[in-house]
Amino acid sequence: MSCEGNFTKELSERGYRITPQRRIILHILLHANAHLTPAEIYEEARTSLPGLTETTVYRTLEFLAKVGLAQEAYSKTSKSAYEISGYAHHHLVCRKCGKEVEIPHVKMKPLCEDIESETGFQLMQNHLSFFGLCPICQKN
Numbered sequence: 001m002s003c004e005g006n007f008t009k010e011l012s013e014r015g016y017r018i019t020p021q022r023r024i025i026l027h028i029l030l031h032a033n034a035h036l037t038p039a040e041i042y043e044e045a046r047t048s049l050p051g052l053t054e055t056t057v058y059r060t061l062e063f064l065a066k067v068g069l070a071q072e073a074y075s076k077t078s079k080s081a082y083e084i085s086g087y088a089h090h091h092l093v094c095r096k097c098g099k100e101v102e103i104p105h106v107k108m109k110p111l112c113e114d115i116e117s118e119t120g121f122q123l124m125q126n127h128l129s130f131f132g133l134c135p136i137c138q139k140n
């Protein structure tokens with residue numbers, strides 16, 4: 001089974017088609033060591049699928065996020081970016097150098113629960129990105 005096999009199996013079991021576009025984008029997200037913008041995913045995917053359009057990449061990413069296999073975040077340039085869903089976590093992102101630090105959701109869970117309790121909103125996404133300056137950039 002390919003590396004994206006568990007994800008494609010889940011899609012199939014939920015009644016969704018396994019398209020070449022979904023398969024290649026899942027593959028790219030699984031092997032990314034960072035959040036990728038739709039443009040970055042498109043650039044990588046079009047070598048495997050020459051007829052792929054950037055619009056299809058955007059639609060596929062939106063679909064994968066909607067069904068919970070990918071999650072949207074924001075890159076160091078504040079552009080929309082995606083990663084494979086796995087576990088709930090958050091990020092600190094340096095605006096100057098782009099360094100990212102991952103924060104486990106357990107540290108943010110009380111805040112999220114307070115927000116839900118106080119507002120009545122049900123949070124649908126457990127992925128936040130905080131932007132600032134890392135300690136090194138603060139010194140420079």
